[in-house]
Amino acid sequence: MSEDRTTKSRAPLGKSRAPLGESPALGESPAALARLEHVIGTVLRGGVLISTVCLSVGLLLSLTTTSDAASGFLLNAGIIVLLSTPVARVIVSTVQYVIERDWAFATLTVIVLFELMASAVAALVFNRR
Amino acid sequence: MPVVTASLALIIFAAGTVAGALGALLGLGGGVFLVPFLNLVLGFPFSAAAAISLTTVIATSSTVSAGRAGKQLINMKLGMLLEVATAAGSFLGGVTAQFVAQSVLQKMFGFVAVIVALIMLSRLRHRNVILDPAADPGVLGGRYHDAESGCTVTYRVKRLPLAVAASFVAGNVSSLLGIGGGIIKVPVLNAWCGIPLRAAAATSAFMIGVTATAGAVVYYGHGLLQPTLAAAAVLGVQLGSWGGMKFGAAASTKWLKILMAAVLFIVSAMMFVRGGR
Numbered sequence A: 001m002s003e004d005r006t007t008k009s010r011a012p013l014g015k016s017r018a019p020l021g022e023s024p025a026l027g028e029s030p031a032a033l034a035r036l037e038h039v040i041g042t043v044l045r046g047g048v049l050i051s052t053v054c055l056s057v058g059l060l061l062s063l064t065t066t067s068d069a070a071s072g073f074l075l076n077a078g079i080i081v082l083l084s085t086p087v088a089r090v091i092v093s094t095v096q097y098v099i100e101r102d103w104a105f106a107t108l109t110v111i112v113l114f115e116l117m118a119s120a121v122a123a124l125v126f127n128r129r
Numbered sequence B: 001m002p003v004v005t006a007s008l009a010l011i012i013f014a015a016g017t018v019a020g021a022l023g024a025l026l027g028l029g030g031g032v033f034l035v036p037f038l039n040l041v042l043g044f045p046f047s048a049a050a051a052i053s054l055t056t057v058i059a060t061s062s063t064v065s066a067g068r069a070g071k072q073l074i075n076m077k078l079g080m081l082l083e084v085a086t087a088a089g090s091f092l093g094g095v096t097a098q099f100v101a102q103s104v105l106q107k108m109f110g111f112v113a114v115i116v117a118l119i120m121l122s123r124l125r126h127r128n129v130i131l132d133p134a135a136d137p138g139v140l141g142g143r144y145h146d147a148e149s150g151c152t153v154t155y156r157v158k159r160l161p162l163a164v165a166a167s168f169v170a171g172n173v174s175s176l177l178g179i180g181g182g183i184i185k186v187p188v189l190n191a192w193c194g195i196p197l198r199a200a201a202a203t204s205a206f207m208i209g210v211t212a213t214a215g216a217v218v219y220y221g222h223g224l225l226q227p228t229l230a231a232a233a234v235l236g237v238q239l240g241s242w243g244g245m246k247f248g249a250a251a252s253t254k255w256l257k258i259l260m261a262a263v264l265f266i267v268s269a270m271m272f273v274r275g276g277r
Helices: A015-022 A030-064 A068-099 A101-128 B006-026 B031-041 B046-068 B075-096 B102-122 B161-175 B180-192 B197-221 B227-248 B254-274
Strands: A007-009 B142-146 B151-155
Touching: A015 B006, A015 B031, A030 A068, A030 B006, A030 B046, A030 B075, A068 A101, A068 B046, A068 B075, A068 B197, A068 B227, A101 B075, A101 B161, B006 B031, B006 B046, B006 B075, B006 B227, B031 B102, B031 B161, B031 B254, B046 B102, B046 B161, B046 B197, B046 B227, B075 B161, B075 B197, B102 B161, B142 B197, B161 B180, B161 B197, B180 B197
Parallel strands: none
Antiparallel strands: A007 B151, B142 B151
16 A cells, blocks of 8 residues: 555556657657666766775774774775765766757756756865864 | 774764664764764764765765666656756865864754754655656656555656755755755655655655765865775775665554654754763
8 A cells, every 4th residue: 555646557668758759849758767876887887896894804903903994094085976976967967968869858867967066166165274 | 083993983984874674764964973973972073973974875875876877767857957056065065064063063064964864754654745646757756666556656856946956955965064955855846846755865865965975075175084084985885785785675654754854853953962061
């Protein structure tokens, strides 16, 4: 039993999307969407894996040894990879939308990138104080 | 800033595990539980708690969204559109957070938590009604297979300006308070914009990575993020959200809404007590 009484149909996924794909204005075909989801999934998994390894090893080193340099490097590297993963996800989305010539969404994702850059600039300004 | 010890790291790891599991179940990101724990229970400064929490929120978003990608549950187009608003709000929040007193942030946290809890309870019986079963979801709508009912769910996005406004506020509150912002977006998207709870939660969790990054970068640059404790929290949350995802698909939406509201009332009361001192 579902709470949300939204439209339900037994039609197989994607089949009823066909009329959508025919209209170039609406862009996104099921294949393109699947490709974007696949690429994004890979980027996110990769970022999570690298940052998790860096943070785990860094945390173990910082708690078990006194070598602050190695653990500090790994911990900061892990955090930077973690913070970069969503940025990388936006970048691959922009690339994918440009390939699909979906200019509206390419523009939107570029705006998001600029906003993230503004944050990085603000961070540097704070750091200098 | 508290002294880093192995036992403190272990406590934070455990708290992260619980927060991550609850966050994955509720589509919140876990920060709404971790911030009060770090601030109220462990006595961290609010900004240090927010910085650690935002980092875990990013990890949750990436982990949860990586697992969901390919299942059509995340509405990518709507997410990317709303990210423009949520990242702008988050950037402004991250900057203003550096100048706002802790007691003000605590009261804000309490206020936000209680408002959202009330919305969730008042909308418990609300249902999205789309009359035409063969409805065209439009550019921003979506269609996904619902594991709970075994049906294909199709929806259209209603009241887009409201969704954009809610995303801006969510982004702002996110970096000010160290939460994901799903706490604001999910109820609005679900109750007023015609998006089923599961799709709203998945899309929100997807956006939250970008939202939290815009805020977390500012805290990191300001030196408010303690790397060892952040690592412990992130790893705990990773473990917890992995567990939450396994269990989450089978949980009923009504149960989720009631649990969400109850937790928020408790957190809110605690924040008002502490912020009022």
